[in-house]
Every structure is written in C-alpha cells, then in structure tokens.
Amino acid sequence: FNKLPHYATHQLGVAGAVLDVNAGKVLVVQDQNKTTNVWKFPGGLSEPGEDIGNTAIREVFEETGIKAEFKSLLCIRQQHRHPGAFGKSDMYIICRLKPSSFNISFCQQECLRCEWMDLAELAKAKDTTPITANVARLLLYGYKEGFDKIDLTMREFPAIYTGLFYKLYHKELPEDYRNITDV
C-alpha cells in the first residue's frame, strides 16, 4: 500500500450567496471579459490558511463592497482538469451569508454588473450558470421552508494529536443526538 501522494491536489474556490431575507433578494454579479454574460455569486480562490467562511466574506466584499457574515455551507463541487487550476482539481464551495450592509460598490476590474436580484427570479433565470440556478433553487427552498432544510452548520473540534482546532460542517444534529448517553 502506497500512502503517497502527500501533497496538495486541490485548489479551493468559495462563493458567497448573500441573501437579504427581508427583501427576498440575493447578491449577484456578472464577470468582466467573458464571452457570455451570466449572473453568478461573487467568489474566488481561498488564500493559504484561510477558513472557508472567511474566503466567502472577503471575496464578496472585494467584488461588491457588501459586508456579510457567515451562516452556513450550502454545497460542494469537485471538478477535475479545471482550466484555471493547471491540471490540479478544483473544489468549489458556496456559503450562505447574511448581509450587514446593502449599498453596492462593485469592483469595476472584476465585475461588469452587480445587483440585488429577486431570489425567485434567479431560480428560474436563463442567463446564469447551472450551479447558480441550482443553488438559487436550494436557497429558495430554505427561504420558504426553513434554512435548516439546506444548511450545513459549522462546529469546531479539537484535533486529537496536535492541539489545533478544526472546523466541521454537516447537517445540524438535534440536541438529543448531540449528547448521547443511551439511545
């Protein structure tokens, strides 16, 4: 048995789906310099040592000027032979964020357009990517029937050998399962 490869095989991209629950609107952008203009969630590559939620918050702010806080993790995509990843694989995560500011001031180098779009409109939009439309539907499901239906929430745990901590994301566990003694 070969324990190799012990090296990094994936780049990590993170996007933020910033949902204003009062208005039912979500923050979307169109990239500069693309042949087709499609709406998508702002996001970008994770920096070394950066937590998933912090990448989403940073990228959303850099692209749109909107401040937001981390709520949950919504989906994970794995793609091999990603064109921008130099033969490596790409892991891409979309987080649900809650806005704490609302006035858009978008980065003109990166974005062609940026707006708060009605969530139901994005869920059925044609000028978007398949993943964006799909996550918009997921968000709409959570918005209408409760975010517990779609959220992976975060818990922090001690790493057993190192004394470090790590973050674990999964479906919320009901209280009576969290502190099990006998079921």
Add this chain to the structure above:
Amino acid sequence: FNKLPHYATHQLGVAGAVLDVNAGKVLVVQDQNKTTNVWKFPGGLSEPGEDIGNTAIREVFEETGIKAEFKSLLCIRQQHRHPGAFGKSDMYIICRLKPSSFNISFCQQECLRCEWMDLAELAKAKDTTPITANVARLLLYGYKEGFDKIDLTMREFPAIYTGLFYKLYHKELPEDYRNITDV
C-alpha cells in the same frame, strides 16, 4: 485585486462510513503504530483526478477488504497547518457507503483492528476521535429518522465553458423546486 494564488492549497482526505442498515453496524478500524488506539472510519488521501466517492470506496477496500457503494456525502472538515500536509491545508470528507460484501480481511500494515461495530455503541464510545463520534451520532440520527435528514446527494452538471462535467453535492432538493418555472 490579486487573483493569485492560482495553485493547489489543499490535500483531500476521504473516509467511508460503511453502514450495514440491516445489522445496524458500521465498519471501523484502529490504525497501526499510534500511541492511542482509537476507532475511526477507514479512509485516506485522494489520488489526482479521483472523485470523492471513489476515494472512499478504494480506501475502504484497501484497508478492510469490504466492497461498498457510494450513497452520500456526510460532512466536510477544513484544517490548516495539518501535520501530514507539509504546511498545506487539509480538507477531509466523510461519505456514507452501503456495503456489498461483509467479510472483513483487513490490511495488517495499516490496521491494528477492524470490525463491524454497533452504531449506537460507536456514537457513545470513548475510545474514538471527536469527529468519528460526531459522525456516528449523525449516522444514528439518519438511521433512525431517515437518511434524507443527513445526506448531501450528488448531481452531475455540465461545466459552462469547458464541456466537462462536475459533481455537485448538497441537500436533496424536492422535485417541485428542481424544475422551477414559477414559485
């Protein structure tokens, strides 16, 4: 705005929680050569270009001799400065697998012990890692109240620019949200 770093920052580890729903038992191993003997799910590092579910299936088979099929993704862990990752970050995913064989023939180089353990027993075990106990509780929740409560299911999508496909994992979306025309 700096679009760098455009390189791989994460190694990806994947474990398989192989649950025999008829017996209510889950496959666990103890690593060789550890100072403390703790029960955990078999798993290991993803090979370049390998899908998450296939890493879980391969690692489970290599370590335990058990054949299994992919059912869902259960949790994601992100850890920085991982000791085995040479300063890179570590992404670790646990999948739910369904066994298609049951006779254990474990790898003596990697494993000290391997057994089918009662799921409820693992959920309250002391001689395990925090993540294993937590995922055992999550599995127990799904086992008792429906796996739809805990599963991230997989869908395949076309990548918009490249013609390639990618796999997306998230909570199952009800049929009426999947093909939205007007909500």
